[in-house]
Amino acid sequence: MEKNEIAQQCKFVKEEDISCGKWIKMCTVTYTDPCGKERVWEAVKRTTKVSVDSPDAVVAIPILKKVLHFDCVVLIKQYRPPVKAYCIEFPAGLLDPNEEIEKCAERELLEETGYTGIVKHISPVTSLDAGLGNTTAKLITVEIDGDLPENQNPKARPDDGEFIEVLNVPMDDLLQKLNDYAATGVVIDSRVYTYAISLEQTKEMMRAQCNS
Known part of the structure; x- marks a missing residue:
């Protein structure tokens, strides 16, 4: 050796x-x-972790689709005491005991944004910050039909102590909008910013293919 x-x-x-x-x-x-x-x-x-094999939480990635409108990413803005600032995040929440992943994502989306949606993709269990703790989550892509009656005037139903602002941001403008928020002192969740970068890189690759 x-x-x-x-x-x-x-x-x-x-x-x-x-x-x-x-x-x-x-x-x-x-x-x-x-x-x-x-x-x-x-x-x-x-302390709420059920088992090492199950996620602690779900993070919903909601895409709002509406006829004759640009597709939007639905985000939430709320004050986070640990960072002493407002943060822009995906809707998310802890999994209740024996709760199915899809049901948890749909419940959190409804509570925090007022929207109802259909689960399109579920990720494996992912680590949220492996250098700090053992919190894990599944990322759930949810499609929202904005033309449905129940999604016309959505009303969030946050838990007591939660004060949430819902943001519908066009996907084409997501990265720029996040940069604009950050310039005002708002903290951007790393998952949201990574998603925005991925969208921007995808657009650049598509433009390059069209020009080749």
């Missing part, structure tokens, strides 16, 4: 709680690195 060759993989050793609240707890995770050295990592974990 070469001198710099990795001898083994990282291995979990133990986890110890430091403090615990209603929704989250702080703990230390001890593990061994590839060289066999024991290390300690501070982590934040959800």
